[in-house]
Amino acid sequence: MAGLIHPLWLRITHWLNALAVVVMIASGWQIYNASPLFGEVRFPEQVTLGGWLAGALLWHFAAMWLLATTLLLYVVLGLASGRLRSKLWPLSLRGAARDLRAALRGELDHSDLGRYNMVQRVCYAAVVVDLVLLLLSGLVLWKSVQFPLLRDLMGGYDSARVVHFFAMLFLVGFIAIHVFMSLLVPRALLSMIRGA
Ligand code: HEM
Numbered sequence: 313m314a315g316l317i318h319p320l321w322l323r324i325t326h327w328l329n330a331l332a333v334v335v336m337i338a339s340g341w342q343i344y345n346a347s348p349l350f351g352e353v354r355f356p357e358q359v360t361l362g363g364w365l366a367g368a369l370l371w372h373f374a375a376m377w378l379l380a381t382t383l384l385l386y387v388v389l390g391l392a393s394g395r396l397r398s399k400l401w402p403l404s405l406r407g408a409a410r411d412l413r414a415a416l417r418g419e420l421d422h423s424d425l426g427r428y429n430m431v432q433r434v435c436y437a438a439v440v441v442d443l444v445l446l447l448l449s450g451l452v453l454w455k456s457v458q459f460p461l462l463r464d465l466m467g468g469y470d471s472a473r474v475v476h477f478f479a480m481l482f483l484v485g486f487i488a489i490h491v492f493m494s495l496l497v498p499r500a501l502l503s504m505i506r507g508a
Contacts, residue, residue, distance in 0.1 A: 317426045317503045321389050326504060329382040333443075333483065335361060335375035340480060342368035349477055376450065383443050400433045408434040422497050439486045442479050449476040 318326075338361035345354050346365040362368025390396030407430035414420045420429060428436065452463045452472040466472035494501045 315508045318507050319393075319395070320507065321385070322395070323504060323507060325382045325386045325389070328378060329386065332375045332379035332382060333487070335371055336379055336446075337480065337484065338362075339368040339371035339375065343372060344477070349473055373454075376447070379443070380447055383440070383447070387440065399428055400437050403433055403437055404430055405434065422500070425500055425503050435486060435490070439483065439490075442482050442486070446476065446479045446483065449473075449479060 338359060341355035342360035342362045343365060345357075345360065346368075348354055360368065362371045387396070411420060411430040415429075415431060448462060449466055449472045451459055452466050452469065453476060456463050456469050456472075463469060463472060466475055494504070
């Protein structure tokens with residue numbers, strides 16, 4: 313289709329991924345509350361999912377397959393089609409700082425939705441790496457005995473918990489800014505739904 317910005321596979325993986333991530337975070341907070349890593353930090357019951365530890369674990373384990381599948385499809389189809397390279401490459405932190413300054417002054421150009429600015433590129437690439445880190449550290453927490461190498465790479469079971477927690481915090485920060493930004497540019501939101 314002429315003028316297509318986001319192919320169908322991307323939109324499907326994006327929205328299923330968003331659903332999986334929301335379920336993972338809300339159920340993860342419930343799991344966390346059953347045994348807080350930082351005694352004083354607890355998540356309000358209203359924003360948790362599952363009702364109690366066992367219920368939350370069921371949600372967490374169900375959504376993890378959806379998250380892993382959509383992430384894998386996004387990366388594999390993105391690499392195979394060359395889209396990942398053309399949209400997110402090259403990356404430049406200096407360019408991201410420049411675009412961030414322009415955005416804060418309200419001078420960033422959003423006329424071409426098919427081209428990501430450097431802040432978007434860096435953020436999207438970072439969140440993909442963050443999701444991989446979340447899955448790998450989660451794998452250590454879930455099957456610690458079966459993945460000894462991965463556990464050691466994370467610095468042991470306890471530090472895998474810390475990695476998992478801070479990777480979650482990064483993800484929550486990303487989502488807050490990402491959703492805010494897409495509401496600021498409604499055309500971008502529509503294109504992620506309609507494709508064009
Ligand atoms: C309900 C919440 C969400 C909304 C409203 C939303 C909206 C959007 C929109 C409008 C775009 C189009 C690109 C743009 O112009 O910025 C986009 C792209 C993207 N979003 Fe989201 N998003 C949401 C959740 C998420 C979540 C949870 C993740 C990952 C954890 C995510 C990761 C991405 C990535 C990686 C891209 C770039 C995709 C590509 O073109 O390769 N989004 N999102």
